[in-house]
Amino acid sequence: MRTGRRTFTGLLAAAAAVAIGGAPASAQDKPAELKIAITTFLSGPASVFGVPGKNAAEMIAEDINKKGGILGVPVKLSFIDEGAGGEALVSNYRRVVQDEKVDVTFASISSGSCNQLVPLAEDLKVMNLMWDCGASSILEAKKYRYNFRTQANATQEMMAVLIYLLKKKPDFKTIAVVNQDYAWGRESWEIFSTALKQLKPDVQVVGEFFPKFGAPDYSTEVSRLLALRPEVVLTTSWGGDLDTFVRQAGQRGLLRQSTFVLGIGETSLQRLGRDVPEGLIVGARGDHWFLHPEMKNKPEFKAFNEAFKARTGAWPIYPVYHMAQAFAALQAAYDKAGKAAGGKWPSREQVVDAMEGLTFQAWGRPVRLREDNQGIEAQLVGTTKRGEGYDFMVLDDMMIFDSTKLINPPNQKTGDWLKTLTPELIKLEVPVFKHGG
């Protein structure tokens, strides 16, 4: 009976949602609060991203509310643990949308979660900001109305890292990869290696290793790489896996033997401390760096970073900035929709309308949403260097890429576009910034 009743309630809620969605969009009275549900990893290995993301969300929401809320309405957050896994995630998401009637959702970190929740958000007609997941394929499958990615996808991220490598080390001939054995590890290598073949066809891939996600030991991979002697080693691993691999490689001299490219290594730098040498190439999944050369002197940027450090004990990493971008997009959309509604509280549909083609800015360069709802986000890549005043490596020789040319057009699939690339792309003009410059 309980199940039946729930199903019936769910049907009623779905019917109500459809009725609201189908009604003409019109401005409404201000609600008591703007409810935001956020999916993030609060358990499991990916909580190294999820917990800082949650901390950032709470800090930003407090700040928004202190300033009077969004269009005068305070925001209220609720969190769903992505670590709980597929079924629990989907049912929790459905519950907060249908029962708690949240106004907007930010989902998710994992591309697997996004793959599950994006179609559901579309069905439930709730606006969803994909705040951190990167798989390029999600928005290539179909055109969505309610789903928007407020940051780059894997294509922009990998292309920036590859072009940085080709600019810094144009003559390398051999490369090996050590990525985690799951969707991101495979997809990021697919993008990188396909583009590499086009941009520098004479490079030989001498080793491809995909150790198990969460592997505690990389000794054998390190031994093999020491014997293979590739000039470049790429890894897009993250979290504890990346820390373990880099430390084991450093302990045995591999970091000195090969040029290491840590595709999304920005999040590990503070933890790795001075155990890593200078000269590692590090990507940041966007132009995210707490010493961002174009932002570091802005008082509000410094204040945000210092407040986060005071709250959590660590400088912000990219998931923090991605969360800030999702809030910036939400704020910008409500502002735009509010204006369009003549200063009244906009309806949900009006806010969704306002998201289309939106440009917003948090703690990096402005992000633009393309017609396929994909964010075009600048990419920062740098090289590790000892920085005075920090007990960990900072980034130097930073390049900030305008991603417009690093992504496939909306009407073309990533795989097809990558095969059209030519070595001319390496000549792309990119500004370079020194640490402290």
Add this chain to the structure above:
Amino acid sequence: MNLTIVVLAALDGISYAALVFLVSVGLSLIFGVMRIVNVAHGSLYAYGAYAAATIGIAVAPISPWLTYPGLLLAAIGVGTILGGLLERFLLRLVYGRDEALQLLITFAVFMILDNLQRVIWGVQPIFAAAPLQLLPNISVLGVGYTSYQTLLLPGVAALTLIGLRYFLRHTLGGAVILAVTEDREAATAIGINPNRVFLRTFILGAILAALGGALASPTTSLLPGIGTEMIVLSFAVAATAGLGQIEGAAIAALMIGLARAFAIYTYPEFEVLVPYAIMVLVLLIRPQGLFGATRLRRI
């Protein structure tokens, strides 16, 4: 396959096998004596690792060499306290009950301890490499190895195997454990307290799991979920050997470690698959495991 690859892969395989053996032998010992498949064994591994790292980070500024006794202290402390509490207040209540119930209870303990671990140590990876960095690197065929992983870990594993064998076969304490394992009623009749034997055995198994974690801690990042990875692998080793088989666990760990290393050198795509493929193959042919026998001595 040339000689270089064989030598390097063998070294990597032995080092990996040493760590897996330490954890799986504890699991096997507990099953052999108490007939309990203890999923919470993975938590004991994780807590041993975290405790060793915590002690290591605290004592390293005084002298990095103090981190070595710290590893041992962490293993004994976690094994005795956590293992003792688990056996005395939980497992003792379910001896002789349905195996599925025991499995579910130890799984629940595993989940609770996993969450508690997050509360105590947080979610950010912790790394405490002082013991690894103290020992020099050695060069084998031009490839640098840490002597910690190449010599110390296999050395500790070999000593553990020899020590366990000696303890069980040549000491009174071992004979008492064997007596309870063989025939609990007869052992009780001659004045042995089986509860005490179970407690001691469980603590010994728990110390071995925690020792595995403590010894792994200098080489790897500690983070939520490390216990899961190790318990799955340990089950594969223990099942391949035959649950309760101590020498068998050593051989199975070696087989799996070497096969994994050779896979990485030759067909890296099979790295993840190999340990479990070996387990499935062995169990299909010999459901009791390589060294398991239905009516022979269980440890």
